[in-house]
Amino acid sequence: MQTTVIEVKDFRKAYGAFVAVDGISFEVKEGEIFGLLGPNGAGKTSTLECLEGLRAPNGGRLRVAGLDPASEARKLRDLIGVQLQSAGLPESITPDEAMKFFCAYHKVVPRFDLLERLSLAEKRNSQFFELSAGQQRRLVLALAIPHNPRVLFLDEPTAGLDVATRVELHGMMRELQARGTTIILATHDMAEAEQMTDRVAILLQSRIVKIGTPMQITATGADQTKISVRTQGESLAGASFPAVSQQTCKDEYSIYFSSDIGPTLSAIITHIQAQGDTLIDLRVERPSLEDRFLEITGKGGVQ
Amino acid sequence: MNAFMHHFAFEFRMGIRNKQLLLMNYLFPLGFYLMMGFIMAEINPPFRETIVPAMVVFSILAATLLGIPDPLVNARENGIFRSYKINGVPSISILVIPALTTILHLVIVAVIITASAHWMFAAPLPVNWLNYVLIFFATAFACAGLSVLIGVVSPSSRMTVLWSQLVFVPSMLLGGLMLPYSMLPGVAGKFAQLFTATHAMNAFNGLAMGKVADFSPWGSVILLLASGLLAFELAVYLFSWDSRNTTRRGSPLLALLVLLPYVLGVFLLK
Structure with a gap:
C-alpha cells in the first residue's frame, strides 16, 4: 500500500x-x-x-x-x-x-x-x-x-x-x-x-x-461524445442514428454528438456496410478535462 | 558557513553589478567627493579641515540610506524572500548580509577618499587612526541598521524613498558635513543630535581628527553603536517574508524606537 x-x-x-x-x-x-x-x-x-x-x-x-x-x-x-x-x-x-x-x-x-x-x-x-x-x-x-x-x-x-x-x-x-x-x-x-x-x-x-x-x-460529465466519420461514398448523407443529439459536416467528415456511444457507433458502422460504402476514418473523442472543467466551473460547482 | 559565504559573495558582486547599487556605493559618493574637493575647498578653504570625515560620512549615508532599503523592499514585493524562506535562507542572513556587503564597499570608498584627499586637496589626515577606523565602523553599523530597518517597515518603494530622504537630507544639512555643528542655533543643534551623521562628525572631530568635539565624543560613539544594535534588533523583530503576511509580530511604528538612544543623547550628552 x-x-x-x-x-x-x-x-x-x-x-x-x-x-x-x-x-x-x-x-x-x-x-x-x-x-x-x-x-x-x-x-x-x-x-x-x-x-x-x-x-x-x-x-x-x-x-x-x-x-x-x-x-x-x-x-x-x-x-x-x-x-x-x-x-x-x-x-x-x-x-x-x-x-x-x-x-x-x-x-x-x-x-x-x-x-x-x-x-x-x-x-x-x-x-x-x-x-x-x-x-x-x-x-x-x-x-x-x-x-x-x-x-x-x-x-x-x-x-x-x-x-x-x-x-x-x-x-x-x-x-x-x-x-x-x-x-x-x-x-x-x-x-x-x-x-x-x-x-x-x-x-x-x-x-x-x-x-x-x-x-x-x-x-461523469453531461457532455456528449463526439464521433467523426469519413467514408468513400456519401452513404451518411441524410442518415440519422440513435442517441445523436446534434450532427454536422466539416472537412469531408460527418460529425455526430452522442449521449450513448455504443448504439450510435454500432448503427453508423452497420449503416455504412449496408450501403456498400467504405469507411476511411473514424474518430471518437470523449469530452476533455477542459470541457469538463468548463462545465463544472460554468455551473458554479453545482453537481 | 559555506552558505553564508556564498550569499555574502553574491551580494557583494551585486553591489557592483547592479547599476543602482553601483551608483550609490561608488559613483555618487566619489563623484560628490571630487566635486566638493575641487569646488567647495576653493570657495571655502576651511572645508579642507573636515573634507575627509565629511565625505566618508556622506559616502556612508548615500550607500546605506539610499542603497540598502529599496532592494529589500523590492525583494520582498517580488517574492524573493518567499523563495529564500522555502530554501532555508534565514531572515537574519537576509538582513545582515546586505548590510555587511555595503560596509565592505564603504571600506573601499573610505580608503580611496582617505588616501587621496591629502595629496589632491591638501586635506589633513586623521591623527588617531585607530579611533578613525572605530568611528567609521560604528557609523556604518548605525546607518546600515537604520537602513535595513527602513527597508523592513516600508510598504513600498515610494515610502522607502520618503523615509530615506527624511533622514538623508537633514543629515546632510545639519549633521556637520557642510557647515560646522557649532554654527547651528540652539534648537537646530539639539534637533541635529537626532541624526547619526551629527554624532559621527562629532566623534571623528573629537577622537580622530585632533579637533575639539562639540559634545562628548565617546558618548557619540556609544550612541552610534547602541542605535545600530537597536535598529538591527527591531529589523529582525519586524521582518516579514512578504507583504501579505497577516501575522506580523509588531506594528511598523515600533521602528521609531530606533530614535530612543539619540533622544536620550539630547538630554545626556554635554
Whole structure:
C-alpha cells in the first residue's frame, strides 16, 4: 500500500474576513502527480502556500511527509522543492550563482547538470533579468530539485514555455515520479493536467468540487461524445442514428454528438456496410478535462 | 558557513553589478567627493579641515540610506524572500548580509577618499587612526541598521524613498558635513543630535581628527553603536517574508524606537 505523503483535512485559510479556502480535504500518495485545478481566486495558491509552510492555516490539519508545515517548517525545507509562480530571484543573480547559493543552503553539491538539462548551459553566467521568461521558469525549476525533494510543488510550471521545453519538462516530471517524488501541480493548462496527473482536485469558490482521476472526472460529465466519420461514398448523407443529439459536416467528415456511444457507433458502422460504402476514418473523442472543467466551473460547482 | 559565504559573495558582486547599487556605493559618493574637493575647498578653504570625515560620512549615508532599503523592499514585493524562506535562507542572513556587503564597499570608498584627499586637496589626515577606523565602523553599523530597518517597515518603494530622504537630507544639512555643528542655533543643534551623521562628525572631530568635539565624543560613539544594535534588533523583530503576511509580530511604528538612544543623547550628552 502506498504511503500517504500529503494529508489535508478540513483545511481552512482566511485573510481577515475573506475566506480563501473553506474546509477542504484530500490525500496524496507517494509518487503520485496530483493536480490542483481551479479558476483564479479558487484557493489553489493559498493551499500550496500553507502546504509549503509559507503561511499558517486558520483551521484543519495539514501534513507533508509527516510534518506539520506550520510548526515544523525548518525540517520540511529539505524534504520539499518549490517552484513558485513568481520568479523569486534577484535580477542580478546568474544561474550559476543561484545554483551554488540554494544548494549551499540545502547542504548539497551544486547540480549544474540540471542547468544543462534544462537548456540553460549557455546562459549560466547571464544575469536573471537577461533571461527570457521561459528561461527564468526553467531556472526556477532547476533550483527546486537539486536536493532530491520528496515532494515537489509546481505552480504553473510550463506557463510561457515553448513546446520542446514543455516536453522536456514533462519528461523530467515523469523521471522524478519514477524515482518516487510526489508532485503537486497547480496549473491552468487542462491538457497538461489531463496528460500528466494521476488525480486532480478541482477547486471552486474555496472548496473542492470534484476530485478523482482525469478519466473519472471526464466520464461523469453531461457532455456528449463526439464521433467523426469519413467514408468513400456519401452513404451518411441524410442518415440519422440513435442517441445523436446534434450532427454536422466539416472537412469531408460527418460529425455526430452522442449521449450513448455504443448504439450510435454500432448503427453508423452497420449503416455504412449496408450501403456498400467504405469507411476511411473514424474518430471518437470523449469530452476533455477542459470541457469538463468548463462545465463544472460554468455551473458554479453545482453537481 | 559555506552558505553564508556564498550569499555574502553574491551580494557583494551585486553591489557592483547592479547599476543602482553601483551608483550609490561608488559613483555618487566619489563623484560628490571630487566635486566638493575641487569646488567647495576653493570657495571655502576651511572645508579642507573636515573634507575627509565629511565625505566618508556622506559616502556612508548615500550607500546605506539610499542603497540598502529599496532592494529589500523590492525583494520582498517580488517574492524573493518567499523563495529564500522555502530554501532555508534565514531572515537574519537576509538582513545582515546586505548590510555587511555595503560596509565592505564603504571600506573601499573610505580608503580611496582617505588616501587621496591629502595629496589632491591638501586635506589633513586623521591623527588617531585607530579611533578613525572605530568611528567609521560604528557609523556604518548605525546607518546600515537604520537602513535595513527602513527597508523592513516600508510598504513600498515610494515610502522607502520618503523615509530615506527624511533622514538623508537633514543629515546632510545639519549633521556637520557642510557647515560646522557649532554654527547651528540652539534648537537646530539639539534637533541635529537626532541624526547619526551629527554624532559621527562629532566623534571623528573629537577622537580622530585632533579637533575639539562639540559634545562628548565617546558618548557619540556609544550612541552610534547602541542605535545600530537597536535598529538591527527591531529589523529582525519586524521582518516579514512578504507583504501579505497577516501575522506580523509588531506594528511598523515600533521602528521609531530606533530614535530612543539619540533622544536620550539630547538630554545626556554635554
